[in-house]
Amino acid sequence: MSLSCIIVEDLQVAANYLKNCCEKSGQVEVRGHFSNVTDALSFLNSNTVDLIFLDVEMPGANGFELLDQIAFSPKVILTTAKQEYAYNAFQYNVSDYLMKPFTYQRFMEALQKIQPSRETISTNSASDHIYIKTDGKLIRLNNDSILYIESMGDYVKFVTIDNKKYITHNTIKNLEEKVSKQHFLKVHRSYIVNFHKIDDMRENLLFIKGNEIPVSKANRADVFKRLNIV
Amino acid sequence: MNNLNTSNAFIFNAEIDANYLNSLYGDDFIYLQEVYETVLDDYQSLTDNIEYSYSSGNLAALRSAVHKIKPVFGFVGLVSVQEQCQRFEQICGNAGSPDHLTSDFESLKNIISQSKQIIEEEKKRLEIFNSNCS
Numbered sequence: 001m002s003l004s005c006i007i008v009e010d011l012q013v014a015a016n017y018l019k020n021c022c023e024k025s026g027q028v029e030v031r032g033h034f035s036n037v038t039d040a041l042s043f044l045n046s047n048t049v050d051l052i053f054l055d056v057e058m059p060g061a062n063g064f065e066l067l068d069q070i071a072f073s074p075k076v077i078l079t080t081a082k083q084e085y086a087y088n089a090f091q092y093n094v095s096d097y098l099m100k101p102f103t104y105q106r107f108m109e110a111l112q113k114i115q116p117s118r119e120t121i122s123t124n125s126a127s128d129h130i131y132i133k134t135d136g137k138l139i140r141l142n143n144d145s146i147l148y149i150e151s152m153g154d155y156v157k158f159v160t161i162d163n164k165k166y167i168t169h170n171t172i173k174n175l176e177e178k179v180s181k182q183h184f185l186k187v188h189r190s191y192i193v194n195f196h197k198i199d200d201m202r203e204n205l206l207f208i209k210g211n212e213i214p215v216s217k218a219n220r221a222d223v224f225k226r227l228n229i230v
Numbered sequence: 231m232n233n234l235n236t237s238n239a240f241i242f243n244a245e246i247d248a249n250y251l252n253s254l255y256g257d258d259f260i261y262l263q264e265v266y267e268t269v270l271d272d273y274q275s276l277t278d279n280i281e282y283s284y285s286s287g288n289l290a291a292l293r294s295a296v297h298k299i300k301p302v303f304g305f306v307g308l309v310s311v312q313e314q315c316q317r318f319e320q321i322c323g324n325a326g327s328p329d330h331l332t333s334d335f336e337s338l339k340n341i342i343s344q345s346k347q348i349i350e351e352e353k354k355r356l357e358i359f360n361s362n363c364s
Contacts, residue, residue, distance in 0.1 A: 016265075
């Protein structure tokens with residue numbers, strides 16, 4: 001087993017089918033099935049997983065509300081097919097959609113997408129710069145030149161002080177471990193910001209050179225700890 | 231609907247897409263029987279939810295309830311019913327009030343009711359089939 005997961009799905013036949021696919025793959029250990037967000041959140045408050053198979057429409061809170069409240073960034077595969085969720089899915093770093101019912105082959109294709117890229121960035125967390133691979137070449141970015149990093153599904157966008165944007169195949173989760181802790185802080189599951197570039201903060205938003213960056217409830221306390229409030 | 235309604239020795243009801251089921255479960259008829267059982271266990275609550283949403287005039291809830299039951303029909307091979315649910319969802323999204331949905335809703339309700347009978351019959355036949363195979 002290489003991945004741990006939970007299934008958040010209120011349709012029993014769909015949850016059973018998904019469990020069956022996970023077992024058959026031999027790659028995913030199902031650590032729990034929850035039919036609502038409250039129960040899933042309760043589990044995730046004291047456990048972490050690599051992956052969540054997530055239905056969106058469930059009784060009570062919807063699936064995205066679960067993602068808002070957890071303190072880590074697992075991979076997410078949605079088990080819904082509504083187009084209207086596409087924007088949210090993008091914001092939440094969703095790796096794939098599975099339209100129920102899906103074949104085992106389609107399930108395996110979704111699994112393959114969630115393997116994090118480990119070759120598109122080269123950095124040392126103590127260094128003053130990183131290299132990113134984009135457009136077929138390695139580009140050096142000084143930490144001081146980066147304003148923030150934004151998730152774009154399986155890609156991330158680096159926005160720099162000269163308003164340039166560099167897109168590379170990677171994930172916020174992977175970058176969070178690699179970038180300099182002295183410069184960068186994850187403030188939302190889809191955003192890492194350069195802490196030294198924050199202009200101001202209002203409620204759940206950070207402002208960096210005119211860019212609005214959302215701050216999630218889960219990361220808000222960390223942000224306040226790092227602010228030099230006098 | 232496909233003309234082929236057999237998968238190995240089991241002959242499915244003509245309304246069921248055997249090829250589609252085969253793409254999901256292969257020839258695992260034991261598992262398929264479990265699928266039918268699970269679906270029937272949940273069927274009443276899913277249909278009650280639809281009925282309640284309609285009677286309370288809540289179009290968003292009705293659409294959501296139909297969306298919820300929709301994949302169930304795919305899991306049991308009633309692909310055309312799944313498609314009809316999809317169409318109803320769209321109609322529901324465009325309807326100004328529940329009054330505009332009366333005939334479409336009655337039609338869907340009948341289809342869902344008939345589908346339950348098909349699922350029950352298939353489950354019984356699968357039980358017999360599987361017990362004969364074991």
